[in-house]
Structure formats: structure tokens, C-alpha cells
Amino acid sequence: MNVLIDKNSGYCFGVEFAIQMAEDELSHEHSLYCLGDIVHNRMEVERLHGLGLRIIDREQLEEIHDAKVLIRAHGEPPATYELALRNNLELIDASCPVVLKLQNRVKHAFDASTRQQGQIVIYGQPGHAEVAGLTGQTLNQAIIVMSEADLDQVDFTRPVTLFSQTTKSTAGFYHMKAVIEERIKAAGGSLDSFDANDSICRQVSNREPALRIFAQQHDIIIFVSGRKSSNGKALFSVVNQTNPRSYFVENEQELDEAWFEGAESVGICGATSTPMWLMERVKARIEEVGVSA
Template sequence: MNVTIDKNSGYCFGVEFAIQMAEDELASQPTLYCLGDIVHNRMEVERLHQQGLRIIDRDQLQTLHDCKVLIRAHGEPPETYALALRNNLELIDASCPVVLKLQNRVKHAFDSTTRQNGQVVIYGQPGHAEVTGLNGQTGNQSIIVMSEADLDQIDFARPVTLFSQTTKSTAGFYHMKALIEQRIAAAGGSLESFDANDSICRQVSNREPALRKFAVDYDVVLFVSGRKSSNGKALFSVVNQTNPRSYFIENEQELDEAWLQGAATVGICGATSTPMWLMQRVADRVNEVAESLPA
């Protein structure tokens, strides 16, 4: 059985940068706090926990004083920085540059469109850390949409400025854009008052066509990702549409041997939050199983 790991899968720059910052800090101190999972991958979180990284939530952050806290790649709203000043917290800011740029764009758009009685709409997952940070740039007054039903929150007689969470599906964003255009037309409004911004990270969007090419070359594809990863869900959908013999797994222990029956080639790929060492573990497990399968 031929087993291949997709060389283009694995960490994006932002995640890699955040993990490197965490490891650099932990090299000189026993414990470092991180606000939320540093990456949406349970296996990597557990690995870094063994090195001293302690995940905290927003309630726990309120109680901390005089220590270091890592801000992960997803970014944070302004109130997190204000709290850090009050509690004398040293922030190790690993916010992704792409996310920081988008935060600035959202804030500028909100300040501008508010003067025109407009609305900022964010295509993203409610409660996701990045979306929370983006919403914070608007004083939590943006409209978060994920489905067509969510569009009912928008007043289509007023100007609309649309952005996207950086890790969402490109196809999903343009589908939402088209739906908004239809609603504006139905309300008798003008499309000139609609400003749609494709703010999806190119490292993410470029992986979609690359994964389609990868998935079609193998009998079976194993997509490795944490189940909480928004990016993982979006990219697996692309893979599964291309190759129906695709399976979403979090680690090598979830591999079902029956999936490999009759397969001569197996491709292994993952999300922007999937470490390469974890995909290698899955490959090693596939090779072990292959040796026990009948020729």
C-alpha cells in the first residue's frame, strides 16, 4: 500500500508562529497561560500542556495578576488588552498578522459606515475566537451570519459591509454574498450600498484547490483535524466532495481498518491547525494496518 502525506497540509504561518512563541517562552519558564486553546487540535494542546502551557478561559483571565498570558493567532477584542493593563498582565501577542489587518479593516469600516447608518456583517461562526475579536472592533455591534436564516437580522434598506472570518470556505462566503445581493434587490435597495470584502486568508483559500488535486489521486483519503477546527470542517468538505472515500479523524486511534479494504493508495492531509507530526502518526498506523491486510 502506498501511503502519502500531503506536503502542503499542516500549520499555516499564524498557527506556527503562535506555537513557536509559546515554546520559546516555556524554554525559560515553567508555566505560561494561554487564553483559549492555542490551536484547535486536542493532540497539540496536550503536547504543549506537558511543556507547561495552561489553557484558561475569559473568567479565569479576570482573576490573574502580574503574570504572562499568550494571545493566540485568532486575535482578541480591545477589552482583553484593557483588562491586561488593569491586572498588570504581560501579553505575549501571537495574533496572526492577517487577523490583525482584518481587525483594523473591520474597525475602520464600522466607524465609516456608522456615519451612514450602515451595518457591518461578519460571515463567521458565532462564538469563534476570531469572530469575537472582530466583533469587538465594532463594540460588539456587528451582525454575525452563518446561514441564510441569520440574514433576517439585517436591515436591507440600509448600507451593508460584509467581511468573512479568515478561515471560512471561499464558496460559502460567495454564496452568502449572493444571498445578500438577492435580499437587497428584493427589498428594492441599491447594490451600490453593499460592500463585500473577501477577507479569507489566502493560505486557507489556496488550500482548497490544492486539496482537490490531492484527494483525487488516492483510493482513500484520511483528513486529520481537531473537531473544533472551523478550518478543518471547511477543508474536509472540499476533500469529501472530491473523493467520497474520505474520512475525518482526530488521531491515528480513530482509524477504521475497514476503510482501507481494497485500497492501493492512501493520502493523508489536514487542516491549517494540524501538526505534521500527527499526520505522520496516522501514516505510521496505516502502514501497520496494511501489513495485516490480505494481499
């Protein structure tokens, strides 16, 4: 049985940068706080915990003073930086440059839309760290949508500016854009007042067509990702639509030997939050299954 790891899978630049910053800091510090999971992958979080990275939530951040805190790639709203000043916290800012640029675009769009009685709509997952950072640029007035039903919150007789969480599905974004256009027409509004911004990270979106090709080349696909990863859910959907014999696992312990019966080729791929070392571990376990079969 031939087992191959997708060379295009693994960390995106932003996640790799954040983890490198954490490791660099921990090379000369016993411990380091991180606001939220540094990456949506339980295995990697556990590895970094062993090095001294301590995950805290926002309530805990309120109580911490005179310490170092890592800001992960997802970015943070302005309120976090204001709190850091009050509590004398040194922020090690690993916000992804793509996310920071998007935050700036959202803020400028919000300032402009306020003058025109417009609305900022963000296609993203409610409660997601990146989305919280984006809505913070709008004084938390942005409307978050994941489905067509969520669009009931929007007044389509007023101007609408649409953005996307950087890790969402491209197809999902353009479907939402089309639905908004239909609703504006139905409400008697003008499409001239609708500004749709495809703000999905190209390093993420370019993986979709590559994954479809990869999924077609193998009898079975093992997709490795943390279950909290929004990007993982989106990319697995792409893989599963292409190859029905696709399985989602967090680690090698979740593999089922029955999946590989009669398979000659197995492809392993993952999310932008999946470390290569974890996919290597999954590969080693599958090869053990192949030898024993």
C-alpha cells in the same frame, strides 16, 4: 499500499508562529497562561500542556494578576487588552498578522458605517475566537451570519459591509454575497450601498483547489483535524465532495482497518491547525495496517 501525506497540509503561518512563541517562552519559564486553546487540535494542546502551557478562559483571566498570558493567532478584542492593563498582565501577542490587518479593516469600516447608519456583517462562526475579536472592533454590534436564515437580522434598506472570518470557505462566502445582493434588490435597495470584502486568508483558500487535486489522486483520504476546528470542517467538506471515501479522524486511534480494504493508495491531509507530527503518526499506523492485511 502506498501512503502519502499532503505536502501542503499542516500549520498555516499564524498557527506555527503562535506555537513557536509558546515554545520559546516555555524554554525558560516553568509555565505560561494561554487565553483559550492555542490551536483547535486536542493532541497538540496536550503536548504543549506537557511543556507547561496552561489554558485559561476569560473568567479566569479576570482573576489573574502580574503574570504572562499568550494571545493566540485568532486575535483578541480591545477589551482583553484593557483588562491586561488593569491586571498588570504581560501579553505575549501571537495574533496572526492577517487577523490583525482584518481587525483594523473592520474597525475603520465600522466607524464609516456608523456615520451612514450602515451595518457590519461578518460571515463566520458565532462564538469563534477570531469572530469575537472582529466583533469587538464594532463595539459588539456586528451581525454574525453562518446561513441564509441568519440574514433575517439584516436591514437590507440600509448600507451593508460584509467581511469574512479568515478561515471560512471561499465558496460559502461568495454564496452569502450573492444572497445578500438578491435580498438588497428585493428590498428595493441599491447595490451601491453594499461593500463585500473577501477577507479569507489566501494561505487557507489556496488549499481548497490543491486538496481537490490531492483527493482525486488517492483511493482513500484520511483527513486529520481537531473537531473544534472551523477550518478543518470547511476543508474536509471540500475533500469529501471530491472523494466520497474520505474519513475524518482526530488521531490514529480512530482509524478503522475496514476502510482500507482493497485500497492501493491512501492520502493523508489536514487542517491549518493540524501538526505534521500527528499526520506522521497516522501514516505510521496505516502502514502497519497495510502490512498486517
